[in-house]
Amino acid sequence: MESVDVIVIGAGFAGATAARDSAEAGHSVLVLEGRDRLGGRTWYKHFRGKEKALEFGGTWIAPDQQRYVKAEIERYGLELFQSPTYDKFGWGIGGEIINAPFPFPASDWPALERVIARIDSDSDRIRFYEEPLGQPGLEDLDIPFSDYVDRFDLPDRVRDFILAWPAFYFGAYPDKLSALHVLSWNTGFGSAVGWYLFLVDKIVGGTGVLIERILHDQQLRVEYNVDVRQVRDHGDHVVVTAEDGTQYTAKHVIVTAPINTWERIDFSPSLPYSHQAMATEKQAGESVKIWALVPKQDEAFFGVGIHTTLKWLATEYTTDEGSYLCGFASAEADLDGSDLEAVTRAVQEFLPGIEVLDSDSHDWNNDKFSNGTWMAYRPGQVIAHSQALQQPHGRVFFGNSDLASGWAGWFDGAIESGARAAAQSNEKLHAASADADADLLVEQG
Numbered sequence: 001m002e003s004v005d006v007i008v009i010g011a012g013f014a015g016a017t018a019a020r021d022s023a024e025a026g027h028s029v030l031v032l033e034g035r036d037r038l039g040g041r042t043w044y045k046h047f048r049g050k051e052k053a054l055e056f057g058g059t060w061i062a063p064d065q066q067r068y069v070k071a072e073i074e075r076y077g078l079e080l081f082q083s084p085t086y087d088k089f090g091w092g093i094g095g096e097i098i099n100a101p102f103p104f105p106a107s108d109w110p111a112l113e114r115v116i117a118r119i120d121s122d123s124d125r126i127r128f129y130e131e132p133l134g135q136p137g138l139e140d141l142d143i144p145f146s147d148y149v150d151r152f153d154l155p156d157r158v159r160d161f162i163l164a165w166p167a168f169y170f171g172a173y174p175d176k177l178s179a180l181h182v183l184s185w186n187t188g189f190g191s192a193v194g195w196y197l198f199l200v201d202k203i204v205g206g207t208g209v210l211i212e213r214i215l216h217d218q219q220l221r222v223e224y225n226v227d228v229r230q231v232r233d234h235g236d237h238v239v240v241t242a243e244d245g246t247q248y249t250a251k252h253v254i255v256t257a258p259i260n261t262w263e264r265i266d267f268s269p270s271l272p273y274s275h276q277a278m279a280t281e282k283q284a285g286e287s288v289k290i291w292a293l294v295p296k297q298d299e300a301f302f303g304v305g306i307h308t309t310l311k312w313l314a315t316e317y318t319t320d321e322g323s324y325l326c327g328f329a330s331a332e333a334d335l336d337g338s339d340l341e342a343v344t345r346a347v348q349e350f351l352p353g354i355e356v357l358d359s360d361s362h363d364w365n366n367d368k369f370s371n372g373t374w375m376a377y378r379p380g381q382v383i384a385h386s387q388a389l390q391q392p393h394g395r396v397f398f399g400n401s402d403l404a405s406g407w408a409g410w411f412d413g414a415i416e417s418g419a420r421a422a423a424q425s426n427e428k429l430h431a432a433s434a435d436a437d438a439d440l441l442v443e444q445g
């Protein structure tokens with residue numbers, strides 16, 4: 001049975017970071033990945049049958065607001081490029097599609113200003129990046145975001161506008177989302193308006209470039225198609241068992257599988273209370289990201305809506321093959337991204353009459369290695385569980401974007417969390433080796 005200092009389960013951004021940081025600290029590391037590829041919930045690949053490669057999972061970063069991802073971009077000297085600026089707008093609010101850069105009449109502005117001022121002041125209460133979000137004093141915010149918004153008695157269009165952004169950004173209808181988690185992204189961006197404007201940067205060559213650079217940094221060994229089903233902590237070592245029965249042993253294991261997949265792994269001793277609760281309840285993010293190829297468009301479109309099937313739709317690229325629109329539906333729309341007719345109907349809600357030549361999508365919600373999209377805390381979960389989720393369990397450590405203190409649900413959170421798990425593990429391994437050295441000296445002396 002192969003034995004190393006640290007086994008990292010998962011080769012997404014958290015796993016790559018945890019593995020690199022463990023190896024940099026001088027430990028032998030093996031990465032076990034269930035899929036046949038790197039990247040986890042990021043996947044840069046060709047649109048079916050086309051030259052164009054696109055991101056089917058995570059895409060955008062905001063380096064000015066996201067310190068961990070910024071540090072990695074700088075470390076490896078990666079280049080960024082931007083989404084297009086938009087010419088045409090569509091707002092699916094108030095029961096209609098409003099084609100204007102800004103969707104309100106002047107009479108609605110005071111209500112919009114009032115609610116944004118309150119969102120900003122509540123967001124200022126969150127100590128972003130400093131500790132997990134479940135901070136004392138924020139209990140009143142860990143409620144459904146729709147309840148939070150309904151306290152302001154807003155005009156319909158303003159209410160819809162405020163609800164539409166988290167529905168897109170979290171992949172769930174706002175009654176399933178903790179307002180505390182939603183507001184934390186406002187804290188991170190530093191501005192409610194910034195939310196809508198800052199997220200334009202993408203990595204040249206795709207997200208895979210960064211993950212490969214992180215992993216190749218320390219010549220890390222990754223074993224693919226290893227579907228981990230059991231993690232057994234024996235007190236002085238851990239045995240990891242894959243679906244085919246292959247076993248691996250290590251002094252420590254860093255689990256970077258997403259929360260929504262933890263139920264597939266048999267942990268012994270069993271997971272602590274909060275880990276177990278999250279594994280069972282699951283986080284709420286179940287977005288459906290689609291790519292739609294349409295005839296070449298002269299103008300770039302941008303749409304956001306709450307009652308629309310797609311909560312967000314935008315032109316990302318225009319090539320000789322046509323224009324590639326990217327869209328996100330949230331869970332309740334139950335959109336099948338592989339169904340061209342369904343995607344066409346959804347796109348036409350924003351762009352009536354447009355022909356959709358083809359569509360492509362990856363079903364993250366039925367993929368056993370993600371079982372959902374990105375972190376979206378349900379009401380009550382943040383205060384109850386977020387502090388405990390970062391704690392190690394014996395020789396088992398946890399790192400995943402889902403568990404981040406700052407950008408839970410983003411690459412930045414994955415890097416933050418992977419680095420934390422490696423630091424926790426490194427500290428214990430160094431302490432253990434210092435103890436062993438001291439014992440040897442006593443024996444010799």
Ligand SMILES: Cc1cc2nc3c(=O)[nH]c(=O)nc-3n(C[C@H](O)[C@H](O)[C@H](O)COP(=O)(O)OP(=O)(O)OC[C@H]3O[C@@H](n4cnc5c(N)ncnc54)[C@H](O)[C@@H]3O)c2cc1C
Binds near residue numbers: 034368
């Ligand atoms: C459609 C979509 C759009 C997104 N858009 C953005 C965006 O624009 N910007 C942004 O910052 N973030 C975005 N995200 C979120 C971002 O992609 C994730 O938060 C981040 O990639 C998570 O990294 P991770 O390493 O924490 O988890 P993962 O990437 O999920 O990595 C976990 C790894 O563990 C492996 N694994 C799971 N179970 C097992 C097992 N039993 N045995 C072995 N291996 C296992 C998985 O295969 C995976 O490789 C998006 C996500 C999706 C799905």
